[in-house]
Amino acid sequence: MKTIIQSSLVEELFEQPSTKINLSVAQLVEKILARKEGMLTATGAVQATTGKYTGRSPKDKFIVKDETCNDEIDWGSVNQPIEPDVFEQLYHKVITYLKQKDELYVFKGYAGADSKYRLPIQVINEFAWHNLFARQLFIRPTEKEFENHQSGFTVISAPSFKADPNVDGTNSEAFVMVSFKHRIILIGGTEYAGEIKKSIFSIMNYLLPKNNVLSMHCSANVGQEGDVALFFGLSGTGKTTLSADPYRRLIGDDEHGWSPNGVFNIEGGCYAKCINLSEEKEPQIYQAIRFGSVLENVNINQNTRLPDYDDTSLTENTRAAYPLENIDNIVSPSVAGHPNAIIFLTADASGTLPPISKLSKSQAMYHFLSGYTSKLAGTERGVTEPEATFSACFGAPFLPLAPSAYAKMLGEKIDQYNSNVFLINTGWTGGSYGVGERIKLSYTRAMVHAALEGELNSLETVKDEIFGLNIPIHVPGVPDDVLVPKYTWADPNAYEQEAKKLAVKFHENFANFSDASDEIAQAGPIYRP
Incomplete structure (x- = not known):
């Protein structure tokens, strides 16, 4: 059941003609290049950099402490509490900020390959390359599933929105906030795409055990x-x-x-480390990085446009995001005994x-x-x-x-x-x-x-x-x-x-x-x- 906070302001974003929903890989790549968010590499993948934040920011991750989950969460340095009013005020600021953008990108899909336990999700992105990342990492819907899709959790990602710790109650300009009551994940101040992936994993670690998973x-x-x-x-x-x-x-x-049915993949893609990647040592990953893949913080030769996987000048946490289908030897759908x-x-x-x-x-x-x-x-x-x-x-x-x-x-x-x-x-x-x-x-x-x-x-x-x-x-x-x-x-x-x-x-x-x-x-x- 949708809450007021989600059904009102979030749906206003969808009503904007500039909001693009479930664009194809080719369309998203065109957007990324046109908006100069990244570059096309010789492998066919797009490359993007994340600036200051090249990894997760654990000190900036919070869970809203309210009656929904207060007695269940293992509060501490990993699960830092934040008050509901702090979350809601920041939420309204982010929505207002996103409504002023010339375009927004939405991915509607799923987390969980087993249809009995999967979670319908939607990811709202300020950046087209983040939306391509979400499309490749999560499970993509069929046409029929897309028509009947009703989101059970929403990720709102606004990397360019910087929080003011003195005003917004955060620890820095970056924030990752989860509200189980409103079923919203609010991300801002960081361009690191891994926050999107891991925030969904965190909520699945809360929701799945409730269903004996x-x-x-x-x-x-x-x-x-x-x-x-x-x-x-x-x-x-x-x-x-x-x-x-x-x-x-x-x-x-x-x-x-x-x-009780067996093992299933939560995701529909891979987020592989690229440091010192070679075709000889890890051929599956190397060959999977092609058109539609996202290279994150991997340096590229400006002339040949070839990735330099040995270059750690941006970070040692270089990454590649690609769909499971880019690997030949897979189980499809991703379920087993x-x-x-x-x-x-x-x-x-x-x-x-x-x-x-x-x-x-x-x-x-x-x-x-x-x-x-x-x-x-x-x-x-x-x-x-x-x-x-x-x-x-x-x-x-x-x-x-x-x-x-x-x-x-x-x-x-x-x-x-x-x-x-x-x-x-x-x-x-x-x-x-x-x-x-x-x-x-x-x-x-x-x-x-x-x-x-x-x-x-x-x-x-x-x-x-x-x-x-x-x-x-x-x-x-x-x-x-x-x-x-x-x-x-x-x-x-x-x-x-x-x-x-x-x-x-x-x-x-x-x-x-x-x-x-x-x-x-x-x-x-x-x-x-």
Whole structure:
């Protein structure tokens, strides 16, 4: 049911003759070039830059605190509260601002490939290139669906509107505000297109669990026999690389729901990192960047118009947005059965976590809540040495509910569908960062293959003395001595000291989850100082 705030002012925008709704890719590209919002590249993609903001602005993200969601949101630094009157005043200012624009662009479509759980959305954009981004990232309607489309949530994006913190109650000129009562996402002051994508993911992380659907920050693919695999992992762990498999079809690369029917993609496109992209290493992504794709903050040679994927002068967070259809080996529609295997990926720079271990349900919930990896140099500004980082459920910035709510659902689904869970370390072996070396990709692929093919389900394991993880004694295609980290270090004492340091960090982080059961809390590292 529409609220007064949405049905009045938003619909006034649609009544303007200058508002363009669901333009084709070609029409949007023409608009982008005519308005000088971006340039056409030699690949056929359009390139745009985002100015000051080249990534998400988490300190500028708010949820309106009202009776609709007050008792459900996990309030804190991730979910910052904002008062309803502050939101409504800013909302009216943004609408007034947009009504003065010569053109506006609207995309009407869906989030959620499973029709039973999908959310009808509409995205109102000041920029044509943002509208092309939305069209490629979300699920595009058929003609009949478009005719009957009734939006359940509206994104209003006005990048050129700058907030005044002293007047508007924001932290800066930029703002991303979600009102669950009015079913509106208000974005301003930032040109970074990723805010549009991730704001929809955040609301799906609130809405889907209400329908017994676990929302997940993961990639997913399916084998020739219909076996489904999920890949969770933070930046730099190999999630995209390992889920792209010539022998398995891609369901999606980033956001999924797990319903009583199975797994479905929340999106209709991909938002891939482009840093150091090459056809040799990542052919699927490289070849997918063609006409209709959006290159964000990728530098272009002005003469040849070829992208320079190695150039980080604008940002290291260079991106490409393109529809799933640009990849050949996909599932269409993006739905599949229940996961046979769940893989948590971590890039451990301490070199002490096993390359692969099989997790019990309690361990799975512990490591899901922990969301551990090492933030590597270059992934964020100011990071010059690897840092241990923890992100609950491998997606803390996008979780409106307490992490334990998602972990509880995961545990129930693992039980119900008998999914096997593995922790795979794509990080260092033979020593920590700077001493050891990165685990060979060929070994990691062999481990993933063995996990997905069920080859590890009944194999004998040994328990790690510090982390309590069950390590298979043999994995086809991987030398046995690589599987136990202690045996790869020249100095066993140095290994033990480093492993204990990491165990302590796990325990310190898990102290944040006081609502976790004793069984889950005890499923972490055995070593306790």
